[in-house]
Amino acid sequence: GAGVSQSPRYKVAKRGQDVALRCDPISGHVSLFWYQQALGQGPEFLTYFQNEAQLDKSGLPSDRFFAERPEGSVSTLKIQRTQQEDSAVYLCASSSAGLKQFFGPGTRLTVL
């Protein structure tokens, strides 16, 4: 079956632009996670949804970062007024009842 998909796969933004990154989780997966992976680092947790409820946003680095999952399936991570330090790969993962997370291919964001 289809795995987690993310779009776009690559995004180049000028500093100060707003960007929106999309995640399509595996159908039926209740939990959805966003991670940020800087070059040469491991993924870092950003936020977590259970269905449409955002239960943990402790990892969002600033109020420029906003995530939503209005219908409990597709999720969007929005970054306002992008900065160079936002350049990273943004990973989405979904899971069902257990703890096993399935990852998407990631969106590589480059802020010039």
Added chain:
Amino acid sequence: AQRVTQPEKLLSVFKGAPVELKCNYSYSGSPELFWYVQYSRQRLQLLLRHISRESIKGFTADLNKGETSFHLKKPFAQEEDSAMYYCALSFYNQGGKLIFGQGTELSVKP
């Protein structure tokens, strides 16, 4: 604070040699530990989890609570094992979010 440490950024071995990728964690509760792997041009995927106590692709990992370690081992490395390996920690009471180490790149030479 919860933390996962992988002390080696790069581990290079010859085919057939034993491999041990180190992982130490700091967490006061009862963690669940994982190893994730990312092969070249592929997405991050689960290799194994301590609770399953299974061997995947010849790899095993034992949780040592006394030493707070979860080292990944394989007795005979294969070239196809070359990849990035990430150790991760999860929390039962926090929805399952993962805390990752910085990763170790394993390079298996012929």
